[in-house]
Amino acid sequence: MSTTEVLISELVEKHGRTRNSLMPILQGIVQQEKFLSEDAMVSVARELNISAADVFGTASFYTFLDTVPRGKNVIRVCKTISCHMKNKDEIIRALENALKIKVGETTHDKEYTLLTANCLGWCHKGPVMLINDEVYPELTPESALKIVNEHMHSK
């Protein structure tokens, strides 16, 4: 069994085989592997006795359930109106330049993926970004770079 299959059987053990357990299982995989591979989706479909198209349909509905490979860390900059009015574009430009990737891409060393996200619910403190599950509000291009820099060196 591949590590993904082992992970999936643990998650199925924990959450059960009903249709309701699909979401927690997919979230569990993304937490470990950062994205849902083709094999992972097929295995989940087999375990829950549902179709792979259904698994893909559910996964593709949620932005945070990625179906393409992502880096170890995912940075998401809010792109919705309040953050937009507060210059989220500048934040993105600064991050793109620093990481040498465009939105949607992953750094060469597979450490960071840069994405945008819909409203993160921090409109009063925009612009905001997420690094994995951590929120960083009231950004400036400088502070954003500093935060990413610290993140890089904190490991």
Add this chain to the structure above:
Amino acid sequence: MSKYMVNLKINNMPVSVEEGTTILEAARQLNFKIPTLCNHPDLTVAGNCRVCVVEVKGARQLSAACATPVSEGMEVFTNSEQVRTSRKHIIELLLSEHNSDCTKCQKNGSCELQSLAFEYRVGDHVLMSLLKPEDLIPDISSPSIVKDNSKCIHCQRCVRTCAELQGVSALGVAFKGNHQSISTFLNKPLNEVVCTNCGQCINRCPTGALTERNNIEDVWNALYDPNKFVVVQTAPAVRIALGEELGLEPGHRVTGKMVASLRKIGFNKVLDTDFSADLTIMEEGFELLNRLRKVLVEKDETVKLPMMTSCSPGWIKFIEHIFPNLNDHLSTCKSPQQMFGAVAKTYYADKVNVKAQDMVVVSIMPCTAKKFECDRPEMRSSGFKDVDYVLTTRELGLMIRQAGIDFASLEPEGYDSILGESTGAAVIFGATGGVMEAALRTAYEVVTGREVPFTNLDIKPVRGMEGVKEASIKIKNVKPEFAHLEGVELNVAVAHGLANARKVMESVQNGTSNYHFIEIMACPGGCLGGGGQPIPTSKEIRDKRAEAIYEEDLNMPIRKSHENPDVVAIYEEFLGEPNGHKSHDLLHTHYKVRNRY
């Protein structure tokens, strides 16, 4: 339990209907037709297209008539100014995302969206086109089905069909908002996923987004080629449905007119799949008796029971994907279409003195999966492609119109001989339970020397539209060579629609059933409800087609497969005996293990 009656008014007219009735159904009782797109009588309610909106007095917003149950004292308006304006606007919104090139569309003339747009006289587009360029390339990977997202209105009838009726869910809804699309797993081409090619989604798609792969031009080209000898075979379920394609009401038997029109179109010989359906019964019946002997007497553990029928290529692909561990339960018999092809290009080619390479075999089928089946690499027993082209009932309807034939006024004609002989047993292949009934009529008689103990040979327990049917026959007073079957209670099951097939397969897998023989047809109602049959479809329409099939059976002079003179002759002159060496080469096949997604 009697239901409460609810009183309401629709367009100021009072009506009283059972509790739980929707506004849509209540309005129909008063003869008000409310337009629908996502609603379909075979499927659960989705309520997503909104063209059925009506005004309910006191409600803040318009309500979807298909998804709103009636309530006491309700006042509904189906044609108010607000309703008509909204409805027109909804149609315009649908068209703003639509590739409206009706003149080049397969559904031109039979499209529900087109006729709505026509009824509401939707004019110049006031809305910006939101058609996505990537949707303009249709998926033509499947030999059976063309999926054209640029024609899709996201009503999800196909998704519900594939899930609710077929239990396959090859199609799902992916992404959201303006990116939403009807998608296979990872948007893979249809021929790479679990799609069984059954075509049930085509039968329920209101637009040209799902259509069959059209082979009409291939067939015309073969007919125009002076060096080709083109024979045509017609499946049992075509003769009771083709009329619908040509303006007749459901339930008309048009066998003779169909034969006449095929001759007029120019086929060299007009032959009958019924012949090979009878041949299938011989092969499959004897295979069942062999399996019973091997299991009961020889205790051979490599031989599997229950045996399952193999005439439905949608069902075959389904089991290969979903239950490949049960493949050995499948009868090794080819479908009647493929038996016909294999015999046509060998035995028959000799008889009519035509070289197999000069013969083109065309099938008229109620089925889209047969297009896939004839392409399978196993289906070349004659050394050539045994069946060259498959046309659906719908495509034949179109060909008849292209040929300028006035179908209604045709004088009925008979099939050519040989391979044109049919029995009642073969005709009922077209209805769910028919293969079982035909097999029992023959097998019981082979074993006991007596006819099946049912009035008129009608084995009623396996007929009808129940999703899974069961029956048992006690075998008594057998011939000496079948002593091992004396007193055996033969348990059979019949399922139609792959969602029902799945239930039966699960019972086989868990060991909770005790069947000896199972008939499965991929399509609801059997082939009469096949994915290549006339559109629309509904339970009422399928019931009428079934009645017509059993009428045809009852009117046949011969009603048992083993008495078909062409079948008797082919065993005497060519095949030897059922399940013999030659049969094995030409009439039997094997199965694959396919991927699970």
